Amino acid sequence: xxxxxxxxxxxxxxxxxxxxxxxxxxxxxxxxxxxxxxxxxxxxxxxxxxxxxxxxxxxxxxxxxxxxxxxxxxxxxxxxxxxxxxxxxxxxxxxxxxxxxxxxxxxxxxxxxxxxxxxxxxxxxxxxxxxxxxxxxxxxxxxxxxxxxxxxxxxxxxxxxxxxxxxxxxxxxxxxxxxxxxxxxxxxxxxxxxxxxxxxxxxxxxxxxxxxxxxxxxxxxxxxxxxxxxxxxxxxxxxxxxxxxxxxxxxxxxxxxxxxxxxxxxxxxxxxxxxxxxxxxxxxxxxxxxxxxxxxxxxxxxxxxxxxxxxxxxxxxxxxxxxxxxxxxxxxxxxxxxxxxxxxxxxxxxxxxxxxxxxxxxxxxxxxxxxxxxxxxxxxxxxxxxxxxxxxxxxxxxxxxxxxxxxxxxxxxxxxxxxxxxxxxxxxxxxxxxxxxxxxxxxxxxxxxxxxxxxxxxxxxxxxxxxxxxxxxxxxxxxxxxxxxxxxxxxxxxxxxxxxxxxxxxxxxxxxxxxxxxxxxxxxxxxxxxxxxxxxxxxxxxxxxxxxxxxxxxxxxxxxxxxxxxxxxxxxxxxxxxxxxxxxxxxxxxxxxxxxxxxxxxxxxxxxxxxxxxxxxxxxxxxxxxxxxxxxxxxxxxxxxxxxxxxxxxxxxxxxxxxxxxxxxxxxxxxxxxxxxxxxxxxxxxxxxxxxxxxxxxxxxxxxxxxxxxxxxxxxxxxxxxxxxxxxxxxxxxxxxxxxxxxxxxxxxxxxxxxxxxxxxxxxxxxxxxxxxxxxxxxxxxxxxxxxxxxxxxxxxxxxxxxxxxxxxxxxxxxxxx
Ligand SMILES: *[C@@H]1O[C@H](CO)[C@@H](O)[C@H](O)[C@H]1NC(C)=O
Ligand SMILES: *[C@@H]1O[C@H](CO)[C@@H](O)[C@H](O)[C@H]1NC(C)=O
Ligand SMILES: *[C@@H]1O[C@H](CO)[C@@H](O)[C@H](O)[C@H]1NC(C)=O
Ligand SMILES: *[C@@H]1O[C@H](CO)[C@@H](O)[C@H](O)[C@H]1NC(C)=O
Ligand SMILES: *[C@@H]1O[C@H](CO)[C@@H](O)[C@H](O)[C@H]1NC(C)=O
Ligand SMILES: *[C@@H]1O[C@H](CO)[C@@H](O)[C@H](O)[C@H]1NC(C)=O
Ligand SMILES: *[C@@H]1O[C@H](CO)[C@@H](O)[C@H](O)[C@H]1NC(C)=O
Ligand SMILES: *[C@@H]1O[C@H](CO)[C@@H](O)[C@H](O)[C@H]1NC(C)=O
Ligand SMILES: *[C@@H]1O[C@H](CO)[C@@H](O)[C@H](O)[C@H]1NC(C)=O
Ligand SMILES: *[C@@H]1O[C@H](CO)[C@@H](O)[C@H](O)[C@H]1NC(C)=O
Ligand SMILES: *[C@@H]1O[C@H](CO)[C@@H](O)[C@H](O)[C@H]1NC(C)=O
Ligand SMILES: *[C@@H]1O[C@H](CO)[C@@H](O)[C@H](O)[C@H]1NC(C)=O
Numbered sequence: 001x002x003x004x005x006x007x008x009x010x011x012x013x014x015x016x017x018x019x020x021x022x023x024x025x026x027x028x029x030x031x032x033x034x035x036x037x038x039x040x041x042x043x044x045x046x047x048x049x050x051x052x053x054x055x056x057x058x059x060x061x062x063x064x065x066x067x068x069x070x071x072x073x074x075x076x077x078x079x080x081x082x083x084x085x086x087x088x089x090x091x092x093x094x095x096x097x098x099x100x101x102x103x104x105x106x107x108x109x110x111x112x113x114x115x116x117x118x119x120x121x122x123x124x125x126x127x128x129x130x131x132x133x134x135x136x137x138x139x140x141x142x143x144x145x146x147x148x149x150x151x152x153x154x155x156x157x158x159x160x161x162x163x164x165x166x167x168x169x170x171x172x173x174x175x176x177x178x179x180x181x182x183x184x185x186x187x188x189x190x191x192x193x194x195x196x197x198x199x200x201x202x203x204x205x206x207x208x209x210x211x212x213x214x215x216x217x218x219x220x221x222x223x224x225x226x227x228x229x230x231x232x233x234x235x236x237x238x239x240x241x242x243x244x245x246x247x248x249x250x251x252x253x254x255x256x257x258x259x260x261x262x263x264x265x266x267x268x269x270x271x272x273x274x275x276x277x278x279x280x281x282x283x284x285x286x287x288x289x290x291x292x293x294x295x296x297x298x299x300x301x302x303x304x305x306x307x308x309x310x311x312x313x314x315x316x317x318x319x320x321x322x323x324x325x326x327x328x329x330x331x332x333x334x335x336x337x338x339x340x341x342x343x344x345x346x347x348x349x350x351x352x353x354x355x356x357x358x359x360x361x362x363x364x365x366x367x368x369x370x371x372x373x374x375x376x377x378x379x380x381x382x383x384x385x386x387x388x389x390x391x392x393x394x395x396x397x398x399x400x401x402x403x404x405x406x407x408x409x410x411x412x413x414x415x416x417x418x419x420x421x422x423x424x425x426x427x428x429x430x431x432x433x434x435x436x437x438x439x440x441x442x443x444x445x446x447x448x449x450x451x452x453x454x455x456x457x458x459x460x461x462x463x464x465x466x467x468x469x470x471x472x473x474x475x476x477x478x479x480x481x482x483x484x485x486x487x488x489x490x491x492x493x494x495x496x497x498x499x500x501x502x503x504x505x506x507x508x509x510x511x512x513x514x515x516x517x518x519x520x521x522x523x524x525x526x527x528x529x530x531x532x533x534x535x536x537x538x539x540x541x542x543x544x545x546x547x548x549x550x551x552x553x554x555x556x557x558x559x560x561x562x563x564x565x566x567x568x569x570x571x572x573x574x575x576x577x578x579x580x581x582x583x584x585x586x587x588x589x590x591x592x593x594x595x596x597x598x599x600x601x602x603x604x605x606x607x608x609x610x611x612x613x614x615x616x617x618x619x620x621x622x623x624x625x626x627x628x629x630x631x632x633x634x635x636x637x638x639x640x641x642x643x644x645x646x647x648x649x650x651x652x653x654x655x656x657x658x659x660x661x662x663x664x665x666x667x668x669x670x671x672x673x674x675x676x677x678x679x680x681x682x683x684x685x686x687x688x689x690x691x692x693x694x695x696x697x698x699x700x701x702x703x704x705x706x707x708x709x710x711x712x713x714x715x716x717x718x719x720x721x722x723x724x725x726x727x728x729x730x731x732x733x734x735x736x737x738x739x740x741x742x743x744x745x746x747x748x749x750x751x752x753x754x755x756x757x758x759x760x761x762x763x764x765x766x767x768x769x770x771x772x773x774x775x776x777x778x779x780x781x782x783x784x785x786x787x788x789x790x791x792x793x794x795x796x797x798x799x800x801x802x803x804x805x806x807x808x809x810x811x812x813x814x815x816x817x818x
Contacts (some may be wrong), residue, residue: 027340032098043168045072046161047145051081053156056089056149064147066160069675070682071141071198071703073117074164077134078157080127081518087127094121094142096390096702097679097694101144108390108698110141110342112223112281113260114439115209115377116201116386116393119282120342127155138165138208141198141389141703143681156228165205166389167197167411175299175412175748178715181741185714187673188665193410195683196403198389198415199705201380206393208369209377212303214246215425216349217338217366223281224254224337225375226261227353227362228439230451232335235353238361240336242351246270246299249345252339254281255309259439263331264288265343266307266316266324274383275316276321277646279330283341291383293318307338310356326758337375340448358434363427376441382419384440388400388686388701395420396706397463398456400515402646403705404466405712408473412748417470422478424463428486429453433460433512457512460490461533461642468540471547475750477729484548487541494534495558503565504530516591516643516706518628519696520636527581528570528588532595535562539599545727546794563601567590571606577614578606580631587630591644597651608655615648616660622692623668624648640688640693648711653717656783658738662715669710683759718758724778728754731778733770739763752809753773767815774809782814789816 015812047066050482054062095101100108109121117139125133139162147157171190178189209225211218226232244251249271257263261281268275273293278285297303297318308315311332316324338348351371353362364371372378385407386392387399400420407413426444427435431452436459454460464487471479499506504526507513513522515529522591523529538559545552571577576590578596593615595601597608623640625632632638645668652660671677671692672684679685679694684707687695694700716722720735728749735743737760746755750771759767763783770780782802791800792815798804805814 010440035179044077044159044161044163045074045168046159047162049158051156051158053154054147054149055154058152061150062154065098065101066096066145066147068143068145069680070194070680071143071389072162073141073165073166073198074138074162075135076123076139076145076162077132080131080133081156081158082131083127083129083153083155085459086151087149087153087155088463089149089151090127090155091148091150092123092125093146093148094139095144095146096142096681098144099679101146102697106284106342106659110223110282110284111391111699112262113392114394115375115441116140116206116226116380116439117390120221124340124343133227134163134757134763136211137209140205140391140393140702141681141683145381150524165202167200167202169197170409174410175753176410176715176746178711178719178745179742180718180743181740184666184670184673185718185740188669189410189711190715191669191673191682192406192708193685195703195708196407196413196711197384197706198683198703199403200407200411201384201386201414202395203383203419204379205782206441208372208379208382209639210367210372211401212367213347216243216347218347219338219346220248220250220345221342222339223261224252224257224265224339225377226254226257226259226263226334226337226410227333227374228259228376228442229374231361231390233794234333235335235361236309236311236333237356238309238336239354239356240309240352241304241354242338243349244305245302246344246346248299248343248345250341250344251306251308252282252341252344253337254339255314255336256305256334257281257337258334259437260394261337263334264314264328267344268293268297268318270297270340273763277324277326277328279328286330288328288330290325291316293323293326294321309357310458311680320618324421336419373442373522376439378441381443382422382440383413383415384419384423385413385416385705386440387705389683389703391699391701394437394439395424396645397424397434397459397466399704399706400424400434400693401462401466402643402709404470405473405716406708406710408470408714409712409715409747414474418476421467421470425467425483425486428489432489432491433457434463434490436460453509453511453512456514456518457507458515458530458533460493461530461537463538464490465533465540468537471544471726472723473728473749475725475729480548484550485543487537487544488550491538491555492559498562499526502526502569503561504770505534506564513558517637517639517641520627521634523581525582526570528566528578529559529580529592529595531562531566531570532578532592532599532601535559535566535601536595538562561816563599566596566601567603569604575614575628575630576610577628578611580627580634584631584634587628587632587634587636588614589628589644590615590624590626590641591647594644594647594651596645597655608651609657612652612655612657612660619663619667620690620692621667622671622688622690623664625690640668640690640692642686642688642704642707642709644686646706646713649709649713653736656736658736661736662738665710672707679745715747716744718743719747720758720781721747721754723749727751729776731772731776732781733778734781735765735766735768735783737763737783749773749776754778768812769807769814770812772806772808772812776808778806780804780806780812780814791816
């Protein structure tokens with residue numbers, strides 16, 4: 001049997017539940033305010049800071065929806081001024097969109113993937129009198145909050161809001177700035193910066209997922225989080241034993257589960273005397289079997305639970321009595337965890353896992369916090385950047401590659417990027433490639449992981465490009481020291497997979513061949529995308545190698561021959577593009593062709609211009625599809641990807657193709673950045689369907705860092721500020737006007753900031769000012785020369801050669817006198 005190791009794969013199953021319901025009557029309060037109570041660390045954002053009452057009757061619940069106007073996150077908080085009658089069932093529900101809030105009882109949850117936020121988007125409160133409630137766990141990104149009092153009583157509430165855990169600096173105060181004569185672009189830049197902010201998780205801001213008491217570990221309405229580590233991830237046969245005292249309704253646990261907690265979930269519902277198994281991460285999974293609990297399995301007393309897992313065969317006993325036995329073929333390998341279904345709570349102690357032959361695999365008393373690290377349910381030790389505010393609060397290498405450029409241009413989140421690079425960089429596997437993802441509740445690993453399978457191989461190349469791009473912009477001297485050896489191992493592995501007959505990278509194992517589009521078929525053999533990211537990583541790592549003491553010559557030679565091999569073998573004259581793969585030659589991808597341009601895989605016959613022209617065929621009113629029709633007939637989904645489009649946008653800018661850049665910005669990103677949009681969150685979305693709506697159902701992340709690309713690209717190409725030497729010790733200002741009348745802004749650099757302002761007429765810059773820090777040097781390049789006019793720099797007439805050296809710290813004021 002071929003068994004993949006899901007622990008190292010980053011596949012998300014988006015399980016749609018059928019629990020669709022509509023709720024007719026309610027009162028929408030459309031007000032929001034940010035109130036700083038004179039305490040920066042805990043300034044709450046209130047959905048309503050006024051006092052309001054909510055009244056449930058025997059026939060209808062009282063329902064109020066608060067709209068924060070854009071995504072917020074943090075610890076929900078509210079004050080009860082008074083409670084009369086029966087107020088034992090207040091439910092508060094969170095959602096990024098109103099449609100999903102209205103359409104599903106569970107809203108856009110549950111979100112079981114990691115312990116970095118509450119599993120459920122519904123919180124239940126039994127209110128007994130005046131009180132202040134602040135949730136222990138974080139609710140990730142939400143714009144709407146529904147309060148529902150379904151018992152006959154009345155609550156008077158005030159200060160209903162959230163205490164953010166992320167940086168909340170006003171977008172006008174950020175270290176970076178960008179403004180032009182085009183309001184769409186200004187909004188896009190800010191929405192990208194806000195997306196970055198919401199995905200920056202400060203060190204130690206995530207609360208412990210579980211609570212320890214004198215009796216053991218308390219778990220309430222929380223998906224099981226699996227025991228981490230390679231050994232646990234590869235388990236197929238084991239016996240799990242623990243003691244549990246259910247306190248409310250029941251308890252649950254998982255076996256054969258992957259790192260994202262999807263596997264076999266078993267829920268004991270003492271309230272109705274049943275035990276049920278599901279494939280997935282909770283009760284919203286696919287049912288696999290059920291049984292009856294003996295009547296003496298009750299709340300409030302300790303029970304001994306044992307589960308024997310023999311791959312397909314699973315048997316569960318409670319207090320020595322068999323309660324459930326079933327055979328399944330949904331999961332064959334994976335770890336285990338303990339949890340509690342929605343509305344359930346239980347205390348656990350004395351957990352052990354042993355091989356079927358009796359040897360111990362793991363044991364913990366669960367009486368103190370020392371086991372938190374084993375399940376990654378403690379806090380996050382470093383500043384880190386994740387890919388989604390709601391889903392997923394986990395670090396991913398591919399997402400980082402896009403997010404970091406926007407972060408450095410706006411929030412200047414150097415520590416967040418560094419923390420994430422350190423973590424992901426430590427997940428290098430023996431052969432040289434990396435795991436594509438890492439939960440942020442852990443320190444970097446101290447030794448490489450001894451295994452030789454990974455998923456999403458493209459992300460291993462993205463990670464190198466990210467490190468190189470970080471170095472270019474920060475000049476952080478540790479990066480070449482730490483990353484050159486890592487990059488050598490990864491790139492040497494890639495070289496070992498190059499086929500001698502055609503010089504191309506071959507993916508021989510399908511386990512490796514997934515990509516950011518996890519819902520599309522994995523690609524094996526010679527795949528254009530993987531060759532393009534390989535070439536791009538080689539190209540970007542060469543300066544890093546030079547500064548890290550690695551002989552660049554072999555890598556330069558490999559890059560030259562890889563480019564030639566790609567050009568020779570993967571181009572389709574019919575498509576005027578690089579095709580998807582040797583097995584799909586009648587379709588092309590947006591990302592692979594954009595990366596071809598970025599990696600210099602262009603020739604006089606396959607120019608950037610011709611590729612960008614072909615990519616226009618992907619255009620839809622709300623942005624380009626990620627794959628052409630030939631690929632969609634081979635099973636690729638018809639989605640619009642802000643991630644793939646970020647590389648497209650960069651390629652358009654680097655090719656100085658204003659029309660393509662503007663088309664992408666206006667069709668794809670401008671509608672998401674428009675506050676009038678039905679699903680506006682003030683952030684950019686993970687994926688869109690062909691009509692421009694959230695693409696992946698109710699759990700689509702509407703605040704996804706990989707979608708933030710334009711912020712960095714606009715700063716680097718419209719202001720035009722680029723690092724020439726690491727850390728901008730040498731820089732270049734080379735703006736592309738995009739036909740705008742003016743632009744101004746600044747980007748933070750290690751020695752200060754570089755600010756640029758220009759005015760243009762008919763796309764020709766007529767005046768420009770640049771200021772830069774002392775100790776740097778730069779060049780200002782004009783996009784067009786002002787024929788027949790007199791050019792002055794700092795008031796002095798200069799000869800017009802379109803390129804001007806500047807000493808950092810000195811003014812540069814350019815004007816044309818017509
Ligand atoms: C309010 O809560 C009750 C109890 O959970 C539920 O049955 C009802 O559907 C909820 N109503 C709305 C509008 O959410
Ligand atoms: C301000 O924050 C500190 C640290 O979190 C906290 O101890 C203090 O109570 C807060 N003060 C107010 C007025 O909220
Ligand atoms: C919140 O309180 C502030 C000051 O106390 C007030 O100016 C603002 O109007 C209030 N906002 C809401 C939404 O009630
Ligand atoms: C609510 O709390 C009160 C006081 O602790 C308790 O008596 C009551 O049973 C609880 N109600 C529910 C529905 O949990
Ligand atoms: C018990 O409740 C669960 C939901 O928690 C449900 O799936 C199951 O069908 C119920 N079983 C019985 C016997 O009512
Ligand atoms: C429940 O009853 C069974 C026998 O029917 C017994 O073996 C088991 O120990 C009892 N459990 C408890 C918690 O009393
Ligand atoms: C596990 O399953 C295998 C294959 O069905 C079987 O041979 C073996 O006896 C089982 N082991 C245990 C301990 O049940
Ligand atoms: C189980 O927990 C109890 C209470 O903490 C303890 O006394 C006992 O030694 C534990 N048993 C095992 C086998 O760990
Ligand atoms: C991984 O290692 C195993 C055991 O050493 C070996 O059998 C297998 O061929 C290796 N696979 C790859 C893809 O290198
Ligand atoms: C290239 O990849 C294909 C597809 O998986 C595989 O069948 C083939 O063996 C690989 N070739 C080499 C030389 O590894
Ligand atoms: C808004 O989002 C909802 C939920 O994903 C979707 O059904 C709807 O089509 C979207 N509307 C627009 C205009 O994008
Ligand atoms: C651009 O024009 C505006 C309005 O005339 C002026 O205030 C600004 O200083 C000009 N910027 C530059 C760089 O000359």
